[in-house]
Each structure stands twice: as structure tokens, then as C-alpha cells.
Amino acid sequence: MTDLINSRRRRDGGQDNNPGNNLHISGLSTEVDDRELEATFAKVGRITKAQVVYDPHTRESRGFGFVTMETPEEADAAVTALNNTELYGKAMTVAKACLRKFSCCVVLTSLQARRGRARTPTPGKYFGPPKRRPRMSTYFELIVL
Secondary structure (H helix, E strand, O other): OHHHHHHHHHHHOOOOOOOOOEEEEEOOOOOOOHHHHHHHHHOOOOEEEEEEEEOOOOOOEEEEEEEEEOOHHHHHHHHHHHOOEEEOOEEEEEEEOOOOOOOHHHHHHHHHHHOOOOOOOOOOOOOOOOOOOOOHHHHHHHHHO
């Protein structure tokens, strides 16, 4: 696992991939969609991509999104112009997006490495509440009587 992490660091040069034009927008109203987010940021500069993040189950906005501007200078202008401004009655926060440093598998392996002893194995039988349906032998006894 550490070889995978080191290879990623070597390939990236140990730096984040964000050239400075990717923005994270939080505090969005659930009514905002991709087009409205793009129209809001188009007033400040040229946009490559605007995306609102949706919940996969409810298909409702999760309240944040990402906008990629053409240049880092336009991204800086968008941060200064649109940070803490109101859109559909909610104040949105605009900041430069940063990449995640660790993936889920790296966090799990680091937690497992800290554990002093092995986990207790699960028992071979079920210890939950008893089943409510009658046993088959009791059912046949009722039919015979």
C-alpha cells in the first residue's frame, strides 16, 4: 500500500494537482442547479465547468459544488467578487478547492496498523432475539391434535 502512495507522490511531484483555477462553493441553496451556478460565475470570468453535487438517492442538491475557471487569475477574481454573496437567499462561500490528501484505503490501513491485538472472532451462532415463528415440530403437533 505504501508503494502505491509513494508512486502517486512521485508522479505528482508531491504537490496538489490543482493549478489554482478550481473553486469549491459551499452554502448553496437546494434550488441552485448547474446552469444557475454557471450563470452566476460567468459574470466574473470564463468558465470551463460548473457542477452542483447531488445526493444519489434523493436527487436533491447537497448544498455545495465546484466551478473550474479558465485561468487562476479569473479564479482569484471570482473568490474576491463572489465570496459571502447571496444566491437564492443563502450566503455562498467561495474558496479554492484543495485535493484530498489520503484516500479511504490509506486511512483504514493506518487505523489497522495502530491496533495492538487482533480482533475478537465472531461466534459461530446467532445471539440476537429469538425467532417469533413457531418451530416446525410444534406446528405439526397442533395439526395432529
